[in-house]
Amino acid sequence: MLDDIDRRILRQWQADPTLGPADLAERARVSVGQLARRQARLRAAGLVKGVQAVIDWAALGYAVEVSLRVTLDKTQGDAFDAFIAAARAVPEVIEIQTFLGRVDVRLSVIARDMAHYQHLYRSRILTLPHIADIEALMHVARIKDDEALPL
Amino acid sequence: MIEIDDTDRASLRLLAQDAGQGAGAVGRACGLSQPAAWRRIKRLRDAGVIKGQRLVLDAERLGFGVTVFLGVKLATKGRVSLEDFERAVGAIPEVQTVEHVLGLYDYRLRVVARDLSDFERVLRRRIMTLPGAGEVEANVLLSEERRPGPISSGD
Numbered sequence: 233m234l235d236d237i238d239r240r241i242l243r244q245w246q247a248d249p250t251l252g253p254a255d256l257a258e259r260a261r262v263s264v265g266q267l268a269r270r271q272a273r274l275r276a277a278g279l280v281k282g283v284q285a286v287i288d289w290a291a292l293g294y295a296v297e298v299s300l301r302v303t304l305d306k307t308q309g310d311a312f313d314a315f316i317a318a319a320r321a322v323p324e325v326i327e328i329q330t331f332l333g334r335v336d337v338r339l340s341v342i343a344r345d346m347a348h349y350q351h352l353y354r355s356r357i358l359t360l361p362h363i364a365d366i367e368a369l370m371h372v373a374r375i376k377d378d379e380a381l382p383l
Numbered sequence: 384m385i386e387i388d389d390t391d392r393a394s395l396r397l398l399a400q401d402a403g404q405g406a407g408a409v410g411r412a413c414g415l416s417q418p419a420a421w422r423r424i425k426r427l428r429d430a431g432v433i434k435g436q437r438l439v440l441d442a443e444r445l446g447f448g449v450t451v452f453l454g455v456k457l458a459t460k461g462r463v464s465l466e467d468f469e470r471a472v473g474a475i476p477e478v479q480t481v482e483h484v485l486g487l488y489d490y491r492l493r494v495v496a497r498d499l500s501d502f503e504r505v506l507r508r509r510i511m512t513l514p515g516a517g518e519v520e521a522n523v524l525l526s527e528e529r530r531p532g533p534i535s536s537g538d
Contacts, residue, residue, distance in 0.1 A: 234445070242440070249402070249436040281439040285398035288434040289532065293384040299484065299491065316528075323533040331452070333522030338452075342532065368486055369454075375469045375481035381440055381447055381495060382476035 234279075237262060239383050241270050242280075246380045249283045289326070294342040296349045297371035300357065301335040303364045311362035312337070322356045385430040390415065392534040394423055395432070399531065402436045447495045449502050450524040453510065454488035456517040463515030471513050477505045488520070 234242075237260075244251070244259040251259070257267040274280040289297070304311040312330065319325050319339055327340035341357065343349035357366075387395075393413045397404065410420030427433050442450065455472075457463055465483075472481050472492065480493040494510070496502035510516060 242438075242445075246438040246440065249438045279441050279444055281441055282400075283402045284400065284437050284439055285395070285402040285433045286435045286437050287395060287399060287532065287534075288431050291384065291431040291434070292387065292534075294533070299482075320528075320530065323531075323535055326530050326532040328528045328530065329452075330525045330527075331522040332525055334520060335522045338522075369484040369488065369491065370486055372483040372485055375483060375490075376473045376478065377480050379437060379479045379493070381442055381445060381479075383445065 234383075237266075238270060238274065241267060242274070242381075242383050245271075245280075246383075247378075289342045293344055294324075295345055296343040298341050298343070298349060299369040299371060300339045300341055301367045301369065302337045302339065302360075303334075303366070304336045305362045305364040306336075308362045314361045315363070318360045322352070322360075324352055324356070385426070385432065387427070387432070391423055391427060394420065395427065395534050396531055398424070398433065399534075442495060446497055448498050449496045450527075451494045451496070451502055452522050452524060453492040453494060453506075454520040454522075455490040455492060455510070455513075456487075456519075457489045457515045458517030459515060468513060468515050472510075475505070475509045477509070 241256070241260045241262065244256055253264050253267055257264045260267065262270070271280070302315070304315055308314070315337060316328055316330075319328055319337075322341075324342050325339050326342055327338075329338045330336065331338065339357070341349070341352065343352055390413050394409050397409050397412055405417075406421035406424055407417040409415075409424065410417050413420065415423070424433070457465075457468065468490070469481065469483075472478055472490070477494050477496060478492050479495055482491040483489070484491050492510070494502065494505060496505055506519070506521070510519065
């Protein structure tokens, strides 16, 4: 599947996706032509899904981020589907994750300030269907955020 | 903080899906000329609204079948330096994100591993041995969805 050259390219590419082909090829110690061929192959194979811009919500005035850990009422057969479909309709929900463990679903919610958060929590979150329990973790700081794979 | 309009929001939505497209493509989709789109994107970048780019990989197909979120409580608050803990945890290659949080836990970690036994190795050898690490709760990620956020037109 992957050889050492692929791994070198992926390591450098994920470390800085904004690099141009010449710089990336140099860091990965391959020729520009070889880099282009390998990148095309990794994309075609679906191993690389794409490059996305990362938005800093704080720069847009969303100063508050809260992680809501939700336990669902699983006696309701459609609890997961109904909850997730309703959560998708809340624009301030930026992440929806499902888990195996004590937590069923986690939502990342952003808000302009605490008053805005309180409003969202009461009018948009607590009204989501099939919630049995909900715990909040308030975001203080992001220490590491590269999401790189240890290739 | 900068003010943005619907055209900025549309550009952000497009770039959050595919940052590789140039100002020409963004402009065509938003009804702008290439230079006008370029100026808007530059403004968003200069204001820090676009803080970088992320290469999206298929972790599972690259051999990382397990993603676990860990809630970590520090054992001896006040005696352990947060900086020491943060430096040590940030240096673990399998730890993808570290968030300092308030609530049930002090830190939230995203950890990738090849499989559950590989995860157990990371947990025992690297996480449990961190300076000050106390109670740890693990939740295995089943599915994940990133939403566009409040940049749909009209928000």
